[in-house]
Amino acid sequence: MAFYFTRDHEWISVNATVDDVTATVGISDYAQAQLGDVVFVEVPPAGTMVEKGKEAAVVESVKAASDVYAPVSGEVIEANAALEADPSLVNTAPESDGWFFKVKLSDAGQLDSLMDADAYKVYLEGL
Numbered sequence: 001m002a003f004y005f006t007r008d009h010e011w012i013s014v015n016a017t018v019d020d021v022t023a024t025v026g027i028s029d030y031a032q033a034q035l036g037d038v039v040f041v042e043v044p045p046a047g048t049m050v051e052k053g054k055e056a057a058v059v060e061s062v063k064a065a066s067d068v069y070a071p072v073s074g075e076v077i078e079a080n081a082a083l084e085a086d087p088s089l090v091n092t093a094p095e096s097d098g099w100f101f102k103v104k105l106s107d108a109g110q111l112d113s114l115m116d117a118d119a120y121k122v123y124l125e126g127l
Contacts, residue, residue, distance in 0.1 A: 001013055001015055006069065024101075027098075037062045044056055049074070049075055053070065055068070080100055082097070
């Protein structure tokens with residue numbers, strides 16, 4: 001399973017099979033730390049088409065509301081229902097249980113524009 005990051009601090013964990021490529025999307029630990037305590041998350045429902053670089057979800061914290069952008073284009077196949085009951089999962093487990101949605105990629109080639117974990121670490125050091 002491959003793990004990638006965007007410059008907007010979303011992460012994507014990719015699972016490829018013979019038939020298709022699916023991925024789980026969330027925000028990085030860095031992003032949740034910048035937001036502070038998350039109090040509300042709005043994720044796209046299954047069946048929603050998301051477009052790379054466009055707004056896909058909203059996260060609200062005690063500090064501010066922020067858009068979460070789709071790192072790739074595709075169809076949402078599952079939303080993380082646990083976030084509705086416990087949005088703090090974004091703070092306590094941002095890169096695991098605090099995921100936002102799962103998507104079936106429409107163009108796996110879009111993954112080429114994302115950073116791997118090492119490149120993302122270097123990117124964060126430059127901020």
